[in-house]
Amino acid sequence: MTLADAIAAQAPLVQRLLDGVAEIGRDPPGITRDAFGPGENRARALIAAAGAALGLAASTDAGANLTLRWEGTDSAAKPILIGSHLDSVVQGGNFDGAAGVIAGLGAVAALQAAGRRPRAPIEVLALRCEEAVWFGLGLIGSRCLLARLPPGALELTHARTGRTLAQSIEDCGGDAAALRAGRPLRDPASLGAYLEVHIEQAPQLVEAEAPVAICLANPGNVRHPFIRITGADAHTGLPHRFRRDAALAGADLALELEKLWLAEEAEGRPMAVTIGRFHTPFGHHSLTMVSGGFEMSLDLRAYDPAHLAALEARLGEIVRMVAQRRRVEIALGERSAAAPGPMHPEIIAGLEAAAVRCGLPAPRLNSPGSHDANNFAASGVPTGMLLIRNRNGSHNPDEAMETADLMAAIHVLADYLAV
Template sequence: MKDLDTDTLGGLAQQIFDGVRALSRDTAGVSRPAFSSVETETLAWLADFARQNGLHVTEDAGRNLLFSLPQDANATRWTLIGSHVDSVPMGGNYDGLAGVAAGLIVLIRAARSGRRFRKPVKCIAMRGEESAWFGACYLGSKMLTGQLPADELAATHKGDDRPLSAHLQDLGIDTAPLAAHLPICDLSRIDEYLELHIEQGPLLVERDIPAAVVSGIRGNFRHRKIRCIGQAGHSGAVPRAYRHDPVLAFAELMHRLDSTWSHLQQTGDDLVLTSGIVGTDPASHAIARIPDELMFSLDIRSQDAEVLNQMRRYLRAQMDDISRSRGVRFDTGSEVAVAPALMDATIIAGLQDAMQQATGDTFTMASGGGHDAAIFAQAGIPAGMVFVRNRNGSHNPDEAMEIDDFLVGTAVLSTYLEEAP
C-alpha cells in the first residue's frame, strides 16, 4: 500500500483552489453568491474534477453535491465531511472551499493509495452558508437538517429583493418541506459530520502551529443598536457634576466589561466580546458639544451557555449602576442569540489522537466564528472540526492559507477516517 506524496496531494489541492478562483474573481478577491449561477458553476466544476479523479458524484434535494468512492455510493450510513462553496462579496478563496477541497483530497488519497476507511465517507459541497446575501447564515445546512425558520425562507436577497424561496425555486428546489421545517436529507444515515476550515483569527499564526482540533463553536448574544441616552450641553459651560455624558458612560461600561473578560479568562472560562459599531449622531455632534446620545453594538461570545447567561446578567447590572451614577439611560433594543455548539467529545479525542499520529503534537482551541458544523451538532449529529492556519483573517481577499498547512489538516482527517495501516 503506497501513500501519495505531498507534492501530488498539494498539486491536486492547488488545482481545486485555482480552478474555482478563476470562476469567481471579482474586483477584489472572489464572489460566489449563495444560490447563484456562480455557485452553480462552481459546483459543476467540482463535479467534473471529482469524476476525472475517479469519484462518484450525486446531487441531493438541496442541489448540494455529494462525492464518494464508487464502492461507497450506495452505502446505507456514512461519515459526512465537507463545507460550503459560497463566499462573502469580494472575499477570500479559502473560507468554506478549503473544507470541500479537504474532503475531496481525503477521498482521492484513499482511492489512489488503496487505503480503506473505517466506515464509508461522503464529501458534501454545500450551498448558502454566508449571511451576506440573504441576511441569514447556514441556510444550506439548515435546509438539510430541517432547521430553516420561516422568516429566513422569506428573507430577501440584497441585490434583487426577491425572497430566498424564489431563488430556491429557480434552482428546482422543492420549498414545501422547508416551509414545513422538515429535513430534506435522511439524517439517520449520517453517523458524524466533520469540517475542515481556515482559522479566522490569529491564534495558530501567533503560536506557529499549522492546524488544530476544534473543541466547540462559540454561541453569542448580540445587540445591534444599544442607545446610551444622556443630555446635550456646552463642552465648556457644564461642570462635571452636572453632566449626563453618554460617551463617558459607554467608556465606563466597556472598561468594566473588559475587566470582567480578563478575570474570566484568567479563571479558565471562555469569552470574547466586541463593540464594532460606536458613534454619536453625525448630524448633531460637534467638538464643543456634549452629545445627547451615543449608539453602539455589542457582541458577546462563549462556548459555555452559563457564561453567556452570566454576562447577560452582568451587562444589565452594570448598565443600571452606570445609569444611576452618570444620569444616563441605556436602551438595549432587541437581542439576537445563538446557542453554543460543543463538538462531540469522542470525535475530539479521535481527532486529537489523529493529529498526534500525523504531526507528533496536538493543539485544541475554540472557534469564535460560526460554521455549518454547529447546525449539524444542533440537529443531533456528532460533529467535529479541524482548523488550518491562515493569515490575515477571513472574509477578505487577503486570506493566506499555505498548501503545506492545508495538507497537515487533511492528514489529520485521513488518519482519523482510515483504518490503521
C-alpha cells in the same frame, strides 16, 4: 500506491481548486463570494464539476446545499459527511470555508488513488451561506439541513439583492416550502459523523509551529446586529448634566462589555465580545450636535451553553445600568444565536491517532469561530474538526494559509477515513 503518495499526488488538484475559487471571488483587495449569488453559485459549480470528475453523485437539497456522495463498501452504513462553505465576507480572504470543501474532495481523491474505499459512504458538502454578513444570520445551510432556522429567518433580506432568504434559496434550486415544514432534511440519527476542516482564525498554530490542530470546541454566540440607542439631539455646548448623549452611551456600553470580557478570562472562562458596527446615524450626525441616536452591533460568544446564557443575562444588566446612567433608551433589537459546538471525544481521539500515523504534530485547540459544525454537534451528530495554520486570521484579504498545510490536514483526514 501508499496513502502518503496518493495525498501528495492530489496537490495539483487542490491548488487548481484553490486558484479557481480565488478567481471566481476576485474583488480587490480581497475576495467576495456572495451567498446565493454569482460568487457562491460559480464556486459551487466548480466544486460540482470536480466531484463529477471523481465519480461522485451530486444532489441539491431544499436548502440549496450541494452534496457529493461516494458510496462505501457497505451502502447501509451511516454516511460520513465532510463539509464547509463557499461564501465569503465582503472583500475577505480566499480560504475561510472554501479550503474545507476542497479538503473533502482532496481526501476522497487520495483514497481513490490509493485504492482505499471506506466502509461507510463519504459525502462532501458545500453548505450555503455560512457568513452572517449576507442576511444577519449565519450558518444558514446547516440550519436548513437540520431544521435549526429561527422563526422568521426565511423572511430576512439579502444585504445586496434585497430578496428574502426564501426567494434566494428558491432562486438557487432549493425549496422554501419544505423548509417551512420545520423538519430536518437529513435525520441526524442517520448520520455517522460530520467532519469539517477550517483555517484557524487566530495565530495559535503559528505559535505552536504546527500545520494542523485537533479542534476541541467551537464557541456558540448570541448576536444583536442592530442595537439602537436613543437619547436627545442637542447643541454642542450643552453642559454634561443635561445631556442624553447616545454616542457616549454607546462608548460606555462597549467599555463595560470589555470589562466583562477581561474579568471572565481572568477567571479562566474563555469568551469574546465583538462590536462590528459602531456609529451615529449617517446623514444626520454633525460636528456641532450632541447625537441623540447611535447604532452598533454585538457578537457575544462562549464555549459552554451555561456560560453563554449567564453572559447574556449580564448583558441585560449592563444595558440597564448604562441606560440609567446616561438617561437613554437602549433597544437590543433582533437576536440570533448559535449553540456551542463541542467536538466528539471519540473523533478527537481518532483524529489524533491519524495525525500520529501521519507523523504530524497536532495540538488540541479551541476554535475562536462558530462554524457549521456547531449545528451538527447541537443536533447530536458526532462531530470533529481539523484546524489549519493561518498566519493572518480570517475575514480579511490577508488570509495566509499555505497549501502544504492544507495538504497536511487532508492527510490526517484521509488517514482517519481509511481506518
